[in-house]
Amino acid sequence: MSVMINSVRNTVIAVLNKNNYGYISPSDFNLYAQQAQLELFMKYFSDYNSIINKENARMSGTDYADFGKSYSEQMEEFIVTNLLTNTSVTSTLSNEYYLPSLVTTGDEDYMISKILCYSKILASGVNTSVTALQLVDSSASFVLAGVSIGDVVVNTAVSPTVTATVTSVSATALGLSANIFTLTPQSYRVFDSSVQNEAEKVSAGKITLLNMSPLTSPSVNYPAYTQTSDTIVVYPSSIINLPLQVQATYFRYPKNPKWTFITLANGEPVFDQSQPDYQDFEVGFQNEVGLIVKILQYCGVSIREAQVYQFAKQEETENNAQIP
Amino acid sequence: MTYISQYEYYENNGNNPEDLNWGSYQYVSLADVVTNFLLMYSGNHSLVNNEERFKILFHAKRAVQELNYDAFKEIKVLELNVPHTLRYILPSDYVNWVRISVYENGVLRPLSENIQTLSSGAYLQDNLSNILFDQNGNALSPQNSAIDYDRITGTKKSIYLNAGNQFDNQAGYNVDGFWYFDYAIGTRYGLNTETANANPTFNVDKKAGVINFDSGMSERLCILEYVSDGMENGDNSLITINKLFESYIYAYIKYEVLNAKFGVQEYVIQRAKKDKQALLRNAKIRISNIHPGRLLMNLRGLDKILK
Numbered sequence: 001m002s003v004m005i006n007s008v009r010n011t012v013i014a015v016l017n018k019n020n021y022g023y024i025s026p027s028d029f030n031l032y033a034q035q036a037q038l039e040l041f042m043k044y045f046s047d048y049n050s051i052i053n054k055e056n057a058r059m060s061g062t063d064y065a066d067f068g069k070s071y072s073e074q075m076e077e078f079i080v081t082n083l084l085t086n087t088s089v090t091s092t093l094s095n096e097y098y099l100p101s102l103v104t105t106g107d108e109d110y111m112i113s114k115i116l117c118y119s120k121i122l123a124s125g126v127n128t129s130v131t132a133l134q135l136v137d138s139s140a141s142f143v144l145a146g147v148s149i150g151d152v153v154v155n156t157a158v159s160p161t162v163t164a165t166v167t168s169v170s171a172t173a174l175g176l177s178a179n180i181f182t183l184t185p186q187s188y189r190v191f192d193s194s195v196q197n198e199a200e201k202v203s204a205g206k207i208t209l210l211n212m213s214p215l216t217s218p219s220v221n222y223p224a225y226t227q228t229s230d231t232i233v234v235y236p237s238s239i240i241n242l243p244l245q246v247q248a249t250y251f252r253y254p255k256n257p258k259w260t261f262i263t264l265a266n267g268e269p270v271f272d273q274s275q276p277d278y279q280d281f282e283v284g285f286q287n288e289v290g291l292i293v294k295i296l297q298y299c300g301v302s303i304r305e306a307q308v309y310q311f312a313k314q315e316e317t318e319n320n321a322q323i324p
Numbered sequence: 325m326t327y328i329s330q331y332e333y334y335e336n337n338g339n340n341p342e343d344l345n346w347g348s349y350q351y352v353s354l355a356d357v358v359t360n361f362l363l364m365y366s367g368n369h370s371l372v373n374n375e376e377r378f379k380i381l382f383h384a385k386r387a388v389q390e391l392n393y394d395a396f397k398e399i400k401v402l403e404l405n406v407p408h409t410l411r412y413i414l415p416s417d418y419v420n421w422v423r424i425s426v427y428e429n430g431v432l433r434p435l436s437e438n439i440q441t442l443s444s445g446a447y448l449q450d451n452l453s454n455i456l457f458d459q460n461g462n463a464l465s466p467q468n469s470a471i472d473y474d475r476i477t478g479t480k481k482s483i484y485l486n487a488g489n490q491f492d493n494q495a496g497y498n499v500d501g502f503w504y505f506d507y508a509i510g511t512r513y514g515l516n517t518e519t520a521n522a523n524p525t526f527n528v529d530k531k532a533g534v535i536n537f538d539s540g541m542s543e544r545l546c547i548l549e550y551v552s553d554g555m556e557n558g559d560n561s562l563i564t565i566n567k568l569f570e571s572y573i574y575a576y577i578k579y580e581v582l583n584a585k586f587g588v589q590e591y592v593i594q595r596a597k598k599d600k601q602a603l604l605r606n607a608k609i610r611i612s613n614i615h616p617g618r619l620l621m622n623l624r625g626l627d628k629i630l631k
Contacts, residue, residue, distance in 0.1 A: 052368045200377045214558070215385045216378040221355060221560040224378070 004288060005033065005259050005280045006271045011292050016299060021308050024299055026259055026269055033257045033281070036294030040287050041110075041254050044075045074284050079113065080105075081249045083152060083163035087231055095234045097246045098160065099227070107252040112201065117223050117234060118245040120195035122147050126185040133167075135174040135181055135188055142190070143171050150193045152245050157186035163245065166190070191245045199223040199234055199246070207235065254282040289319055351564035357384050357573050365578055371592065372581050380577055385555065387576040391569055392554035393419065395608055398566075402548045403427065410476055410542060412535040414528075417552040424526055424535065427545045435541075438525035439518075440483060443536040444469040478539035484519045487540045568610045572603040 009029055016022060024032075048071045054060045055068060082105040084097040100109040123145040128138045135153055151166045153176055168175030174190070181188070202210055202224045210224060211217050218224040218235035225232045234246060260275035272278075281291060293316045300309030328345060331337060336344045358381055366372040366380070392398060399422055402415050425432045446469035448456040456464045474480035482488035497504045524540035535548070556562035565573055579596040582588045 056369060202376070202378070210378060213378075213382075215555075216382045219558075219560055222358075222377065222381060 004285060004291075005257050006273075008033070008281070008288060008291050008295065009259050009271075012295050012299065015292070015296060015311075016308065021299075026261055028299075029295070030256075030258050032295045032298040033259065033291070035298060036291050037254055037257055037281055037283055039294055040283050040290050041078070044071060045111075047071055048075065070286075074286070075251065077282065077284070078110070078251045078254060079249060080107065080252050081247060082107075083154075083165075084232070084246045084248050085160040085162070088159060088161075093156070093161070093244065095237055095244075096231050097234065099230050099232060100248060100250055100252065101230065104160070109248070109250040110253050111251045112227070112232075113249045113251065115199040115201070115225055115232065115234075116196045116247045116249070117199050117220075118152055118191040118193060118196050118247065119220055120192040121189055122151060122192050123190040124188065126187050127181050128184060130181055130184050131173070133176050133179050135176055136172065137188075138172050140172050142169055142174055145190070146192070147174065147190050152191040152193055152247070153180070154189045154191070154245055155180045155186055156189055157183075165193075189245075196247075197221055197223055199225045202226055202235075204228075211235065211237075255279050257281045290316070293319065348564075350566055352567050352570050354381075354384060354388065354560055354563035354565065357565060357570070361574055361577055365574055371588075371596075372578060375581055375585075379581065383577040383580040384573060385563070386580070387573045388563060388565055389553040389555065391565070391572075393551055395569070395604070395611065396554070396566060397611060398551070398554075399549050400552055402550070404546055404548070406537055406541045406544055406546050408476070408542050410537045410539065412526075412537065412546055412548065414533050414535065415548070415550065415552075417555070417557065418550050419553050420551050421528060421535075422549040422551060424549070425547045426523060426541065427547050432547060433523050435523050436484065436519075436521045436525050438482070438484065438527045438538065440527075441471065442475055442480075442525075442527040442538065443529055443532075444471045446470065446472075475536070475538060480538070482525065482538060483516075484521055484525050484538075486522050486524060486538070488525075488538050566611065569604075569607045572600065572607050575600040575603045 012029070013024065016024060048068065051060060051068045051071055060067060080100075082100055084100070085104040086093045087096040087098055088094040098104045099112075100107055102108060123140055123142055125137050125140055127136055129136045147166060147169050149166050149169065153164050153166060153174060155162045162178070162180040164176040164178040164180045166174050167177055197220065199218075200222070204226050207224065207226050216222075220236075224235045226235075227233075232246070232248075234244070256279060258277055258279040260272055260278040261269035262272045262275075264270055273280075281287075283291070293312045296312035297309055297316075300306070300312055328348075329337075333345045333348070336342050358377070361380055361384070362377065366375060400415070400417070404412055406412055423434055424437075425434045427433075446466050448464040448466055450456060458464055468476065471480065478488070480488060481490040486492070524538050524544070526535050526537045526541070528535050535546075537546075554563060554565075575596065579593070579600045582593050582596050
């Protein structure tokens with residue numbers, strides 16, 4: 001994939017320079033770029049909703065006229081699946097899990113798409129030796145227990161717990177996707193990834209009533225969860241007595257773009273994508289015009305040039321008018 | 325539900341219980357119904373959208389309950405010995421009875437429901453008929469009311485022509501081969517077929533959760549045929565629905581959701597309602613299993629001479 005951030009910056013500078021509107025520094029550009037990308041990212045969802053409404057009104061076509069497909073593909077670029085970390089600080093798991101965050105999953109969630117609960121434990125025990133990216137238990141018989149690739153391994157000896165998926169299986173050792181066992185002895189649990197139930201999100205205002213309903217109270221087959229500021233609470237609450245691991249599929253926020261450079265002798269910054277903190281835009285190429293327009297708007301506001309702002313706004317309006 | 329191998333069907337892959345999957349192909353699980361509905365009848369381009377799963381689950385379960393009451397024709401049977409207290413505690417999943425019989429000597433004899441009162445609560449009273457209370461202000465009750473005591477001891481008379489009848493074993497006059505009795509009140513003309521049953525009788529006390537029998541049922545084997553609501557004691561994984569009713573269940577859920585939703589046009593609701601009702605009729609006809617072989621069995625009785 002070719003680099004988009006440099007192209008966007010060059011265009012922005014060219015437009016600003018056209019009428020001597022001023023100069024935008026790399027740090028300012030990075031700030032504006034981050035805001036612009038975030039705006040466009042969040043606009044995906046409202047635009048997608050508009051397209052669905054149009055489809056329901058029979059105002060959208062199929063095949064090459066399928067704008068919904070195009071939008072959903074752009075959005076799905078940001079879908080990730082990660083195992084969530086239990087909040088318990090003891091070896092007894094609670095029914096509360098941390099939402100995705102930079103600390104636990106390495107990214108922040110914009111919107112949870114689904115929560116899966118694994119409730120069938122295939123094997124448990126204590127590791128007997130430490131090997132990188134492996135769980136080794138000389139007393140285990142993982143093959144006989146039915147452990148297979150893709151199953152979920154949880155190190156329950158550390159708090160918060162850490163998880164990995166099985167990449168290979170032998171009688172006494174499991175290959176893991178992450179190095180979660182660095183000491184011995186550490187207790188573990190292996191969950192069957194084929195036995196999973198999707199938890200339904202319920203508002204905090206309704207969960208009490210739902211728990212009281214004999215027909216629809218959350219169960220192992222039909223779990224539910226509520227969301228707080230940085231955790232989810234999975235129901236039924238008795239689930240703490242069950243072997244359980246929760247996995248979330250969610251839209252993550254795009255990474256902050258960063259136009260990196262090396263400074264030459266004449267002081268003019270020159271683009272250098274080999275810098276370790278370099279980050280291109282994550283939204284698709286079809287958004288390049290949108291990004292430029294948004295950044296120009298921020299520049300216009302920043303340098304108080306109403307004309308630049310008006311020009312950018314006009315460009316955006318014309319651009320949007322082309323969307324059916 | 326996924327398809328299973330013949331070995332798993334017949335022998336449960338060698339596990340216990342062996343009969344776990346016998347006949348399972350007739351049924352679709354609740355989980356499948358909910359999943360299928362959410363996939364096929366709910367979503368951005370469907371009439372049903374933005375509905376929580378628990379609502380779909382609720383309506384699916386309500387449909388299962390309603391169908392179990394009559395349409396499914398799935399009768400549960402429980403055999404219990406009736407103790408000397410003449411009480412048969414209703415099964416934990418009991419909703420309504422279908423038939424109650426006494427089983428003895430290899431014969432099943434259906435019992436008649438007693439239209440008289442067989443059981444009663446009572447309060448202790450003094451000689452001036454004042455109710456007696458304990459220190460907390462609650463009325464005191466005897467172990468058995470008089471009517472219960474008489475029933476249990478076998479001294480309560482019955483209008484039924486069984487051992488409890490007031491004229492049972494009484495002497496009469498045999499004239500020209502016919503028996504005649506002196507009656508206490510009036511004269512009986514003919515036989516009241518409603519009460520002409522020699523078997524013990526019963527009365528279901530729904531609130532108390534018991535079946536009360538008359539004294540003739542003591543220490544005899546009772547067979548209770550009843551219907552439940554199909555909720556399988558709250559275990560969602562065990563709830564199943566006959567496949568003949570699968571389409572009806574979807575239509576039922578759709579109708580209930582649309583009917584309870586704000587802003588849905590009336591014609592849409594009516595269409596869903598008609599759809600639901602038509603599918604229920606079809607399913608009932610199907611499960612009635614009316615086919616030529618069964619009709620032939622009835623038609624064979626055509627030439628029977630009625631005396």
